[in-house]
Amino acid sequence: MTASFFEAEGPPEAEFHPGIARRMAHKTVAAGALIRDPSDRILFVVPNYKPYLDLPGGIVEPGEPPSAACRREVLEEVGLDRPTGRLLVVDWTPGRGPWSDQVQFVFDGGILDPATVLRPAADELTGIQWLPLDAAQIRASLHRRLSLALTALTTGTPIHAEMGHRYL
Template identity: 70%
Template sequence: MSDFSADFELDGEPEREFHAGVARRMAHKTVASGALIRDPGGRVLFVVPNYKPFLDIPGGIVETGEPPSAACAREVGEELGLDLAVGRLLVVDWTPGRGPWSDQVQFVFDGGVLDPSVAIHPAGDELTGFRWATLADAGPDLRPSVYRRLELALTAVSSGATLHAEFGHLLSPA
């Protein structure tokens, strides 16, 4: 994790609450980070979670005090045993809360191009495996909102832009 101690020193003393308890009453969102990892042929590396019926990209929930890019690298390491150099931010996507999940801000980072012969070791406590597939081929096994987000991430790779979305729908121009 990054050391922000010099930045804290420059910012000075933490703000004090003008009205006690206001900060505790404010909404809190879940933050998640994932890596768009591709092979030389353009296929995407998907994980097969054992806790939901859909494919996903490697990644997970950002811990308190953890930067999203660091969370992405940590999660890829925990899930797949890969020491990934996280690239640039491709997409920031907000998703509404549904079922047991609160609304989320989701970051998709460029995980780069990985040779498919590199050893991948799925974490048995949360994954049943992994799969290389084109987005179109994986489509039936993805939530539509995730499909839209990953379409935007692939657009961001080729355009060089970072895209802003809500529930997988583009808000900023490509």
């Protein structure tokens, strides 16, 4: 985003009651890319810090838009630099174990030739896998979220979900 974008918003708001903002809840925000091959297999990453496959993507940094985080994380994780496509799903998931509750954005990562050389980040991934959705070892909520993302690809309409369930 450009400086003029932020300038157009005007100066930051003053805090009427000092300390109140620090006491408010803070959620983790994550962004991932649904990247497919011509056979409709999905690109999954194999994290070294959790037992399930995941989409390429990661945590949005403070002050960073989710779409920019998605592009940055895909580049960092698999060495692929490409524009982030349209929004497919926004999904809320509750905290689990050490992870806080999250708002997760899934963007269209487009179709990629599976022969494209990808470089999994050795510090956080043990590899990548191209799999059909139903063959992937993933959490049930991620399976539901990705099913919704595939629906959004077809309909052209982003979907709001909670724990992978469509929210009306």
